[in-house]
Amino acid sequence: MKRTDLPALSIFATVARHGSFRGAARAEGISVSAISHAVRGLEESLGFRLLDRTTRSVAPTEAGRRLLEGLAPALASISDAIEGAGETGHQITGTIRLSVPRSAAELVLLPLVLAFTKRHTGAAVDMRVEDGLTDIVAGSFDAGVRFGESLEQDMIAVPIGPRQRTAIVGSPAYFETHPTPATPHDLADHVGIRRRFAGGALYDWEFERDGFAMTVAMQGPITLNDDGLIVEAALAGAGLVYAFEGQVLDSIKAGTLVRVLEDWCEPFSGFYLYYPSRRLMRPVMRAFIDCVRSSPQ
Known part of the structure; x- marks a missing residue:
């Protein structure tokens, strides 16, 4: 792989996350044709197809999914390093992407997000409400919220909100x-x-x-x-x-x-914020985890 393929890898991950070239173009701030050209050039360089394209949707091929699994942590680390280098003083900036079931969003998370963004005016939270079990690493999410029994063992979990009933x-x-x-x-x-x-x-x-x-x-x-x-x-x-x-x-x-x-209907342990273990974590994510830990349980 050529070093010049690195930007195209990021574009490919964005296309996979949004499920369309148009959505990726909006996210990257470039034209649809530029997105298509970058992905096509990457596929030619690698020698295999990364995306299955139809008139209605775009989805990773099996090879594309395998690449995404290894690519997501590396891209996240690069993003973390760039954002961390840009932090000045005690100002917290950056966007956190969360995958959250509707029940957790309504019952525990939304008040926390509102308090967090009010306290850290340079921070933003992009919360995707979805009840399916999402691979947060492959989906390039910073964290997710689920019940404890739904969590994978290699995730770090922090209780969020009170016990549920x-x-x-x-x-x-x-x-x-x-x-x-x-x-x-x-x-x-x-x-x-x-x-x-x-x-x-x-x-x-x-x-x-x-x-x-x-x-x-x-x-x-x-x-x-x-x-x-x-x-x-x-x-x-x-x-x-x-x-x-x-x-x-x-x-x-x-x-x-x-x-x-x-x-x-006895009470049971409630929701958990979970995230992959990383040696390098962006300050905005650390601040959000601190907010969760300090919230009433």
């Missing part, structure tokens, strides 16, 4: 025609608003009491993949929903949703 709720109108369940076994006689993960799997409701755990595969005619819509369906009387307590607490207090099986 789930809630089973339905509308008063729903309970006019359905009995109140006393145990999770009684849910067999109820209608559930089901949740589908980004990968396609349906979520089985999880319960625990006094050390005994069980799951229930709910049945019902409505399946959704958005937390807000799921709660809206419950408010409309379509069935029971399994939600985070923080998402429905106001509705419970207002009486528009009724909580059941509360003794089967």
Whole structure:
């Protein structure tokens, strides 16, 4: 590989991250034709195709994905070094890219981001809300937020926000025609608003009491993949929903949703901010981690 290919490698990573030449052009501040020329020249230099191109999308080939896996840490280190060299005094500058599920964004992260950017006016946070499990290294993210059991072992994890708790709720109108369940076994006689993960799997409701755990595969005619819509369906009387307590607490207090099986919904460890171990970390990322560590748990 020629040394002149280094800028093209960065452009290739940007195209892969945005999934289009046009998106990469906007991010890099150059023309679409310049982006296309750089990638084509890189492929010719390497001797293999890096991207599969269609009229609607651009995606890495198998060789392209392997290159990205090794390339992302190197590009991140270069970016860290350049940004670190540009730091002056105690001014924190730069952009942090985060991959975050919607529930974590709403319940714990957004207030932290607002406080962080207010304190460090030269810093910015680019938060991508996505419920699928994303490879943050291949996606060139600085960090992600997930539950502890979803984390890879080679990641550094920092607790973010308080312990979480789930809630089973339905509308008063729903309970006019359905009995109140006393145990999770009684849910067999109820209608559930089901949740589908980004990968396609349906979520089985999880319960625990006094050390005994069980799951229930709910049945019902409505399946959704958005937390807000799921709660809206419950408010409309379509069935029971399994939600985070923080998402429905106001509705419970207002009486528009009724909580059941509360003794089967024990608190559990909440979300974690996770990031790859690097010897060199940008000051803006260190400052954000400090913000997370100092937040109420």
